[in-house]
Amino acid sequence: MLHRRQEIETTIEKVAFGGQGIAYHNGVVIFVDDALPGDRMKVRLRKVKKSHAFAYPVELIEPSQLRIEAPCSHFGFCGGCKWQNLDYGTQLQFKKQHVIESLEHIGDIHAESVEDVMPSPLIFGYRNKMEFSFSENRWLPPEELTNPDINKHQFSIGFHVPRFFDRIIDIEKCWLQDDQLNRILVFAKAYFKDAGILVYHNRKHEGILRYLVLRKSFAFGQIMVNIVTFKPIEEKLREFAEKLTAEIPSVTSVINNVNSRFAQIAAGEEEFLIYGDPVIREKLGEYIFEISANSFFQTNSLQAENLYRVVESFAKVENKTVWDLYSGTGSIAIFLSANADKIIGFEILESSVENARRNAELNKIDNCEFIAGDIRFSMEQYSQNRPDVIICDPPRSGMHPKVVEMLLAIFPQRIIYVSCNPTTLARDLTVLKEQYQLMEVQPLDMFPHTHHIESVCRLEKR
Numbered sequence: 001m002l003h004r005r006q007e008i009e010t011t012i013e014k015v016a017f018g019g020q021g022i023a024y025h026n027g028v029v030i031f032v033d034d035a036l037p038g039d040r041m042k043v044r045l046r047k048v049k050k051s052h053a054f055a056y057p058v059e060l061i062e063p064s065q066l067r068i069e070a071p072c073s074h075f076g077f078c079g080g081c082k083w084q085n086l087d088y089g090t091q092l093q094f095k096k097q098h099v100i101e102s103l104e105h106i107g108d109i110h111a112e113s114v115e116d117v118m119p120s121p122l123i124f125g126y127r128n129k130m131e132f133s134f135s136e137n138r139w140l141p142p143e144e145l146t147n148p149d150i151n152k153h154q155f156s157i158g159f160h161v162p163r164f165f166d167r168i169i170d171i172e173k174c175w176l177q178d179d180q181l182n183r184i185l186v187f188a189k190a191y192f193k194d195a196g197i198l199v200y201h202n203r204k205h206e207g208i209l210r211y212l213v214l215r216k217s218f219a220f221g222q223i224m225v226n227i228v229t230f231k232p233i234e235e236k237l238r239e240f241a242e243k244l245t246a247e248i249p250s251v252t253s254v255i256n257n258v259n260s261r262f263a264q265i266a267a268g269e270e271e272f273l274i275y276g277d278p279v280i281r282e283k284l285g286e287y288i289f290e291i292s293a294n295s296f297f298q299t300n301s302l303q304a305e306n307l308y309r310v311v312e313s314f315a316k317v318e319n320k321t322v323w324d325l326y327s328g329t330g331s332i333a334i335f336l337s338a339n340a341d342k343i344i345g346f347e348i349l350e351s352s353v354e355n356a357r358r359n360a361e362l363n364k365i366d367n368c369e370f371i372a373g374d375i376r377f378s379m380e381q382y383s384q385n386r387p388d389v390i391i392c393d394p395p396r397s398g399m400h401p402k403v404v405e406m407l408l409a410i411f412p413q414r415i416i417y418v419s420c421n422p423t424t425l426a427r428d429l430t431v432l433k434e435q436y437q438l439m440e441v442q443p444l445d446m447f448p449h450t451h452h453i454e455s456v457c458r459l460e461k462r
Helices: 088-107 179-193 235-248 301-315 331-336 350-360 374-380 400-411 422-432
Strands: 007-011 021-025 027-034 041-048 050-064 129-135 156-161 163-172 209-216 223-231 249-259 269-275 281-285 287-292 320-325 342-347 368-373 388-393 414-417 438-445 454-461
Touching: 007 021, 007 050, 021 050, 021 235, 021 281, 088 129, 088 414, 088 422, 088 438, 129 163, 129 179, 129 414, 179 209, 179 223, 179 235, 209 374, 223 281, 235 269, 235 287, 249 281, 281 301, 287 350, 287 422, 301 331, 301 388, 301 414, 301 438, 301 454, 320 374, 331 342, 331 350, 342 350, 342 374, 350 368, 374 400, 388 400, 400 422
Parallel strands: 027 050, 223 249, 320 342, 320 388, 342 368, 388 414
Antiparallel strands: 007 041, 021 027, 041 050, 129 156, 129 209, 156 163, 209 223, 249 269, 281 287, 414 454, 438 454
16 A cells, blocks of 8 residues: 555656656556656655555666756756656657547547647747746755755746745756847846845735746847836836846837736736837738737747648638637637638637737738637627638637537537647547547647647548
8 A cells, every 4th residue: 555755666657648757556557757768766655546646756766768968957956848858759759649648548539640740940949938937035956955055045037946836946048948038037137136126025925026028029039028026116127128228139128017916927917118119029921910018929939830830721711711719819810811701719808809900900901800708608699600610729728618519509510629738638529529520630849848739630520
């Protein structure tokens, strides 16, 4: 009988969706953090259930032959990209297997139609947006823990350490952003360390500085720097903006977002323009999109264009009426607009719909309409004019059951399901397969060195 804090030796057999290694011990499945297939490990159990348990490594007895040297000095402590120590080709194989296993085990769908994963054009420096947290409670790596002269209450900018919401690992260089954004990170750290502006404390709810959010346009090279604070500090940020833009002229926008809520969210309910323009512009295909501080945009710009081209080839929208569910800022609808007869985008966030309308106007597109409101009710209001094709790009949690029911009631000829979570994708397809056949699945890697995987599915009416 296994119990919490017990230590056992085991061999990792495979990787689960979520990135944990899977081992077996006396019929119990054990999910192990930071493990790769082939690792022989001593692990300590941290949670035990009837049929499975969770553990973390205590000692790597014999490393897997799959392991390679991770380039990042923060690897192993930062939870951002846990597969840097795994060859990229092997990462893609694991991700494809996760899609297949989810479809077969959860949805009872035979997945012969799953293609090889389309690799990301860049595997480092691919992100167009990064969020860093300010802190005066720096997480100490093991080599510093035993040093009595080290003070953990030091100013830092970085990422939350897994399972420690109030501890920040100070980041010198993040390999997922390019050199320019890393230069801004170093500049901001040096400036705010000496600026005398208090860091926000998550427990006491005191202080000012909360997040440093960096966004970059790959097409035009524009950079937005957003300082998220607990209270407005417009005047104090003007000197920062002046010095930053003198050092890095590609910064075209400095924003102060104000989040006075206790929730740890790197977005604000108020926004103040400190320098430059309130937006940056990105280009996908022939279309230009304005990106504001709080608007959603696919994080991997280069791969996003490939994603939309897959959607375009699957959807076959020529002279068709198309619905785009969870349309966000309208990027998919606008990308498909040249060939479609009419596209209606449904989105719950009014701010996203405003962005979508502005992007359509920017690209001189007049056959896209964007509807704000709960998708369940909006679809019903428009159901008299049924579409030929429906495109769904829901959040990680998948579609609401009522939305799936509405899809079956509206019964378009073709459904294109874009998913960032193969488990909720499989759950929704379990319902849709009663009336639709899954024809093909194209996974795409939007986030190299993580377990995340995007999939585009084409379903045809039976």
